[in-house]
Amino acid sequence: MRRARRRGLAHEAADRIRESILQGSPPPGAPLREVDLATRLDVSRGSVREGLALLEQEGLVVSQWHRGARVIEPTPTEVDEVYTVRGALERLAAHRAATRATDSHLAELAGLVHALEHALARGADAPELLRLDLGFHDRLYELADNTRLQRAWQAVRSPVHLFQLTRIRLGHPHYREVVVDEHRALTDLLIRREAEAAARHAEAHVASARDALMRMLRSRPPATDDQ
Amino acid sequence: MRRARRRGLAHEAADRIRESILQGSPPPGAPLREVDLATRLDVSRGSVREGLALLEQEGLVVSQWHRGARVIEPTPTEVDEVYTVRGALERLAAHRAATRATDSHLAELAGLVHALEHALARGADAPELLRLDLGFHDRLYELADNTRLQRAWQAVRSPVHLFQLTRIRLGHPHYREVVVDEHRALTDLLIRREAEAAARHAEAHVASARDALMRMLRSRPPATDDQ
DNA sequence: ACTTGTCCGAATGTCAACAAAACGGAAGTG
């Protein structure tokens, strides 16, 4: 049984703001003004401030002295950096999961792949698929059984989520074709306990996602919603 | 010339507190009380609070709801987790540095090894050696030229610093014998542009440090300075 | 003896007012 935990207004505020950003409401590059958010969430500015600090830790937001916070933008270098780091983390996570997870836990992972496949078959929309995709990786990191690794993942997870959304929003049909196969291949390697192969596959999986997104950014750069 | 940047009281407070912790003043496991720190640093509690949040992001401090912040402790699992993640990051850093850094930058890295060797030869004390050691790795991460990777390194750097200090404080003579050689070996591989070998060496380097520290913790667990 | 309930001191969480800095436009200058 997972312990219930109180978290305070800052976490609540961070959750709301993150949700908003991932729905595109304050678009990439847009400023997040403290007073505005405070009145809208009906919380004090201090709490919003703390929440924004959390989002900055998650890498979803950047802030400068006396200039406030802005949503990150999917520039080529940003995308490259985030996915490169993610590759290193995912490599480690896969290796550890292959080495240390129990058979039943790995079976559960296979179940998540199945759910993803099912959702794809019944024509679920892109955000839904993405949630399942990320859920798979969340579970993978949990199976790696390393708190610090999970924290490191948290520091890139939100940017990945945001970037994948823009990737999908720009209309990348290729994604639907390969998601299930790539995840199933990784899961198979994990179940067969081929740690090194799984690690390499995880790294390559991330690298291919990175390359796909970057090609897309070069050919069709997203609208830079200033304003 | 690197631009000077204003950072605000929170960063200042975080610097002071970090420095204190790394000098052992609030020992591992000890609570960090906001009012106490606020009066001692002559800043408001809010700023201290924000500073503590930064230190939590650095992983040097853990905090719970309504229970405040405590300095992390070098438990076996903590050490294992921190060094395992560090291994993955350092592997990536070494690979990228070998691939992308200029020759002159790598030569500079060799210079840092030289400085370390010199300090060792003239019998510098352990904290001094450790500073140089970490300085080498800081530069390595800079050469990797990836902001997100540097952020991830920041999230484990302070715990590594703290743990290495306890390792030295517990009196591990082996450290002095191998520091220079290990760093020089890595630098040589980088200069020879053998990216894969450098990556493996970096990972192994970290793993050996982890194992040395963990053996030491099992045989001679550090005093759990409650109080 | 062990659990359960209540109180109290201490520490953190939250808030709203004050101070400092940055942005943008108007006025002035070459």
Place this chain on the structure above:
DNA sequence: CACTTCCGTTTTGTTGACATTCGGACAAGT
């Protein structure tokens, strides 16, 4: 016309006061 300077507005940084929660001590009940 380009450029700089000034100044008001807007936004963030900082502070001290108030509200909430925690942990332990102590007492009553089983």
